[in-house]
Amino acid sequence: MESPIITYLRGVLDEFSELRDGEPYPVNIPGGAIDPDDFAIALATVDGQVYEVGDSDKEFLLQSLSKPLSYALALSDLGTEAVDAKVDVEPSGDPFHEMSLAEETGRPANAMINAGAIAIASLIKGSGGRSAIRRIVDTYSACAGRTLRTNGRAYQGERAISDRNHALAYLLSSVGVIxxxxxxxxxxxxxxxxxQVTTRDLAMIGATLANGGTNPVTGVEALDPQAVERTLSVMMTSGMYDDAGDWVARVGMPAKSGVGGGIMAVLPGQAGLAVFSPPLDQHGNSVRGTATSRRVSQDMELHFVRSARAGRSAIRSTHTIDRVPSRIRRTEEASAVLAEHSQRAVVVELSGDLxxxxxxxxxxxxSDLPDDVEMAVLDLRRVNEVGPLALSVLPRTAERFEAEGRQLILVDPDGLIDHAFDDEHTHTFDxxxxxxxxxxxxxxxxxxAESMPAEVPIxxxxxLAMLDADDLRVITALMEPVSYDSGEVIRRVGQRFAGVFFILSGAVSTIASDAEGNRFRLSTLSAGMMIGDLALADTDRQETTVKAESDTRALLLSADAIATLEADDPELAVRLWRALAREAYVRVDAHARAVAARIRETAP
Known part of the structure; x- marks a missing residue:
């Protein structure tokens, strides 16, 4: 099943494809002229999941997107103090190519403008037989999770139009920064x-920064975590140049743009967002990239003010329904069917925040559930808060389930999300x-198989299956018919043993209370089953309340009738108790298994 997140990103891509503002940066890349219609979005999480739409495999130049990565490498090599001595961390408020140098020291304002990036490049040295640029490319590759390469033609083209950057380099040298x-x-x-990178690469680089410098897929530590922390801080204040203030207010994620058309935004602890679209605005930022980042941040609540919690899965466990079955006793036929097909229904238990x-x-x-899963129960009993993204994409998931002939079922006692779903197509339970x-x-x-047979003759x-026909005839003659309306209480807690009830039709529930006095349904019994069989002496008292769930008919083998049988035909009484004990054992064993499963369910 296609993920609703992919569907959402495709909708954003289609919407902003209509934006025609801006012009691409005039440096060619391999394959000819830049195509202004190129457009891609990729979102990578800190556990390595990547969602991508559009031209996400098309390569483009990092350009200024390289600046934070080299800054982090220099910090990893030399430490904060040595790097700060050459490059400051203050927002310049100027375009990327301005000569923003401090009057007293000559230091560039930050590492995100060209002057600061050239100074940072001078700090990275070769080592271990690798040149400075080889080490840089290797670091970028470790962040992306694949081998990246420079483009010689593009380098020659950039060098030919870099008079201002030449001037910046010599100016920095003249004041001792280089x-x-x-x-x-x-x-x-x-x-x-x-x-050269793809949009997918850029998203993975963002996820590596979000993950403290460790690539989520390869597990390689590409950058020092403390260096990443400083880098993201500078990206937040200076990564978008003279548009940084508006970006922080409207998008709220550390970010960096490049004139090649890429934008990378990082939500620490959670994800990296990448957008590629060549047409640029007056700040040198991708027009579609900026619009997309604003929309995605708003819809997915990625702004740091709203998402200041570490990203973590909300999934507590996923299991088939046989792990914690219902409390209804089933016939052997029904139990066999459920055992065979339980993998077709799963429970996804959630906790924390959505x-x-x-x-x-x-x-x-x-989205990744196997094709043979027909029903998924989404259990929200332990969810605390729900954001707009959940209210948007989870109903879409339910729609896709329905289109595939499957069901999404909610357990939502607090009404956190059920109001966002179509009641006609989604089952919700408290x-x-x-x-x-x-x-x-x-x-x-x-x-x-029949779940609850309408009627089962005695x-x-x-x-009573262990008894022969003669024994059954004698015992049945001792029984008396009883009936109860739906909702009627059959037995109450504390009442003495009344006998054994054999249910002919309908259903009854046994209701217990926990240590705090909260009532809960212990089991539901249907036609062919019995109650009262666990009390084997008339001195025992009722431990649960028994209530008719529907109009119910039963035969009662009363305590007096049992006493009469024991006096008149003790051998038959023993055979009866043996049959009841066997059935009681099966029932207790099933109950013990259910209790054990529920203990696992509620364990921290």
């Missing part, structure tokens, strides 16, 4: 700008057990 040949620093800078990271993990889990019952009944209807009662 040690050594200024032309060497400029060459390193221009070559790093011509490293903001970007949590919602993304849930949508991914649902109780987890009721949702499981719905799944079980659906599977039983589809795969050929001679077909499983509990």
């Amino acid at each position: 040690d050594g040949r200024p032309s060497a620093a400029l060459e390193t800078y221009l070559r790093q700008c011509t490293v 903001f970007f990271a949590g919602t993304e993990s849930v949508v991914r889990e649902l 109780d987890h057990d009721l949702a499981i019952i719905h799944c079980e009944r659906t599977l039983l209807e589809r795969y050929g 001679e077909d009662a499983p509990a």
